[in-house]
Amino acid sequence: MVRLYLIRLKHSSLYNDLLSNWHFICLTLILFLTLVNSGSLVIGLCLGFLLVYLFSQNRKFILLCLVLLFILGFHLVFYEQKYQTRFLGDFEGLGKIEKAKQNDYGKQYIVSLSHGKYLFFLKTEEGNFRVGDTVWLKGNISAAEPAHMPFGFDYRKYLKNLKIYGQIEIEEIAFVRHEFTLKAIKESIENYYDRSFSEQSATVLKALIMGSEDAFAKDLKTQINRVGISHLFVVSGLHVSVFILILTKVLQIFKVKEKYHFYIITPLLFGYLVIMNFMVSIIRVFVSEVMKQFNQRYRLNLTTIDRFCLNVILVLIINPYYLFQMGFILSYLVSGSLILSSRLLERFQKQKLRSGLIMCFVSLLASVPVVAWLSTEVNFLSALFNLVYIPFVSFVLLPLSLAVTFLPFLDGLYLSVVKPFLQVTGFLSRIKWGILRFPHPTWLIIVLYYVLLGGLLACLERGEFKKALKAHGVFLAFLLLWLNKAWFNPVDRVLFLDLPKGEATLIISRFNRMNILIDTGEAGYEEVHQLLMKFGIKRLDYLILSHGDSDHAGEAWNIMNRFSVGTLVVSKYDDSSGIRTALLGKRKNTFFLEAGDSFRAGNLWFTVLHPAKPYSSPNNNSLVLYADLFGRTFLFTGDIEREAERDLAMRFSALKVDYVKIAHHGSLTSTSEVFLQAVNFQTAVIMSGYRNTFGFPNPLTLKKLTVPVWDTKVKQTLVLERNLLAKTMKPPKEKAKKAKISLKIKQTYAFLLTL
Known part of the structure; x- marks a missing residue:
């Protein structure tokens, strides 16, 4: 039946027209899904040009595109409607554990409830459940956290793309029963590794054979990422190719005829796919292998690029949200780039070293924008490292890992290979001169x-x-x-950052003229550091510390070590440990300022309004700055309390500004009636910290404010921008516009589906 259908399909006119043209259809689907997800104008224009081109070439292409887009659109709209109506709030009932993952703080679980999948965390002492367990749980279901600042990790969207509706804050949980499930096989194998092997051996085996991303400790994972070999520990085409090679050799040893190899290897591959819980990288290889065999057996005349594009289309039809998972993007991007470079590689086929080097560099170059999108750092030495690592893992470590899986008494031998492997990786990760730090790429880039x-x-x-x-x-x-993207930035910006704890305000003048950071946030959090790198900022002209509390100056030392800081500005009367630590890193060009002082940073003006004298409370020694920035006026108040606010009001009884940064995160100790009467402002900004444990901002403080309030804990980072044509800065509308474009596309599909 299948054979007859394929023969008829092969002789159809549409099939012949599509040969060597599947890449157009594939690209159309990818651009469409990207447009829906991002709302990018650049992607929309690319999609429009491609559709016009396809229409001019062959109207059948447009017809097929529309059919496939309709299928994807139906999938997207169906899930979107289900997602928008998902259950949030108090919950009590049964759920089944689908996935369990260990981390540094305990265990992360994905549980299937009657209305969808949700995620929750438990500390180790609170319980230890397995995949397949049915549990009774009581708790509150909420949406995951969105991105808190530009270029930040959007955890809510990440879970949505995994078809997880939200997270549960557990109040009570109890075991009900355990049932066998295919998803538990992977967990059982990992537990076998933990029981039967030393810690280092088990770690490598779980990562290499089972693709367990949480197997490595944080430091080791950082080393592997920095060397650029993390792809070797994600089950992919390389691993499956080695498995197929080993299986083929075994079948040859037992003299099984070649025509039966496909019928034996394919079910085994599918079994591995099931064990790995249908990991997208293995789906790609499985579909690729099946299509390759069908192409050979039925002479479908599909080129390698045709098969690759059909593979992408089939996988996206199964689940369009795969496109937004990094495993899918990197897997298909690298394999696609190698296919497109096949002729180049064939030219150096006899020169193994040169061919391998070209392959590594092509793979590296293909992944640069994705890596830069994720982490900003790209190690160009990784191409050279992979020239050694790939053969070693393919022909030594991976076969040996498969062997010791069945022969655990060889753990000592395995460990003698693993230890030097990890030591060399640690050494190479410390070589930094091949690392380039790219600013966050736009769609145009x-x-x-x-x-x-x-x-x-x-x-x-x-x-x-x-x-x-x-x-x-x-x-x-x-x-x-x-x-050097920062030098071409045509936009002035002021960003009140939404941090886990503490405060930081970043001021960026267009064309990299002036970069100023007011406070750094809590110690141990690298959000500010990451944001600076993603903006492409390498130099801070001014680092201003309002006072020395750790939630304001905690990251000052690290920032001064990682970035060139021109001038450090601190309060003359602040002698706290936080300021003393900061001064250790910056003794030259340090200004100790008090009320009445002022300074100019390019075309930006800062005037110090407070303190005029020392106070017993460290918070009251905070710098209070009046700033004229890009056509708007600001008042930065640090953590001053009522006493300092009263003194400030006595000296400035009719102060007028556009934006006031509310003091001390909106606590009751600040924002007194005296202060509110003395300062006339249009907008209040509260940086309370979305993980603060003090209940900031206080509801009574919010009641006092009669102007619009931007609480970063609720609305995330406030970004004020001024482009080349504008005279003053305006609050952001771009993000809302992109979300509206995406929503309009989905609403249009929903309307079409109701017809």
Whole structure:
């Protein structure tokens, strides 16, 4: 039946038209899903141009695109409606554990309830449940946290893309019963590794064989990521290829005819896919292997790129949200780039070293925008490292791992290989001169990057070395511009950051003229450091510390060690330990300021209004700054309390500003009636810290405020921007606009589906 259908399909006119053109259909689907998710104008324009091109080439392409887009749209709208009507609030009932993952703080569980999947955490002492356990639980279901600042990790969207509706804060939980489930096989194998092997051996085995992303400790995971070999510990085409090679050799030893290999290996691969809980990287390899066999057996004449694109389309039809998972993106991006570079690799097929080096560099270059999107750091030495690591893992470590899985008494031998492997990885991770830090890429940068990279590889593939040299120059120039993106920023910004604890305000003047940071947030949190890198900021002209509390100056030492700081500004009367620690890192160009002092930073003006004398309370020694920034006026108040507010009001009884940063996170000790009568302001900004444990801001403080209030704990980071054409800054509308575009697309599909 299948054979007859494939023969008929092969001789249809549409099939022949689509041969060597599947990449257009695939790209259309990817652009459509990206547009729905991001609302990017650049992606929308690319999709529009592609559809016009397809229509001009062959109307059948448009018809097929519309059918596939309708299928994807139906899936998206169905899930979106289910997601929007998901249950949030108090819950009491039964649930089944689908996944359990250990972390530094306890265990993370995914539980299936009657209305969807949810996530919850338990400390180790609160209980230890297994996959397949049915539990009775009581708690409150809430939405996960969104991104708290520009370029921040959107945990809510991350869970949504995994089809997890929210998280549960557990009040009570109890075991009911245990039932066998296929999803428990993976957990059982991991428990076997923990019981039968030493800690280091079990860690590597779980990561290498089972693809357990949580197997490595935090420091080791950082080392592996920095060296650029994390892909070796995500079950992918490399691993499955080794498995297939080993299975083929075993079948040859037992003299099984080659025509039966497919019927034996495919069910085994599917079994592995089931054990791995349908991990997307294995789905890709499984579909690829099946399509390869069908193409050979039924002579479908599909090219490698056709099969690859059909693979993408099939996987996206199964679940369109795979496109927004990093495992999918990196897996298909790297494999696709190697397929497109196959002719280039064939030219150096006999030169194994050069061919391997080209393969590693192509894989690295293909993944640069994705890696930069995630972490900003790209280690270009990883191409050289992988030249050694890939053969070692493929031909030594992975086969040995499979062997010791069945022969645990060889743990000593295995450990003698694993220990040097991890030691070398630790050593290589300390080599930093090959690491480049890229600012967060925009969609325009991503599109231009791949266009230029594609042009360079095309020239090399055709052997046009003069053109390749020019393309190489243009590509390097583009990378240089990207690395220095801050110099081309045409927008002035003031950002009141939404941090876990504490306060920080970042002021960015267009074209990298002036970068100023007021306070740094709580010690131990790197959000400010990450944001500076993602903006491409390498230099802080001024670091202003309002006072020395750890939630304001805790990260000052680390920031001064990682960035070039021109001038440190502190209160003249603050002698706290936080300020003394900061001074250890910056003795030169330090200003100790008091009321009446002022300074100019480029075209920005700062005037110190407080303190005029020392106070017994450290909070009252905070700097209070009046600032004129980009056509708006601001009052930064630190943590001053009623006593300092009264003194300030006596000296400035009719102060008028646009924005006031409410003192001490909105606590009852500040924002007195005297202060509110003395200062006339349009907007109040409260940076309370979304993980603060003091109940900031106090409800009574909020009642006092009769102007619009921006509480970062509720509304996330406040971003005020001024472009080249504007005279003053305005609150952000771009994010809301993108969300509206995405929503409109989904609403349009919902309307079409009701017709």
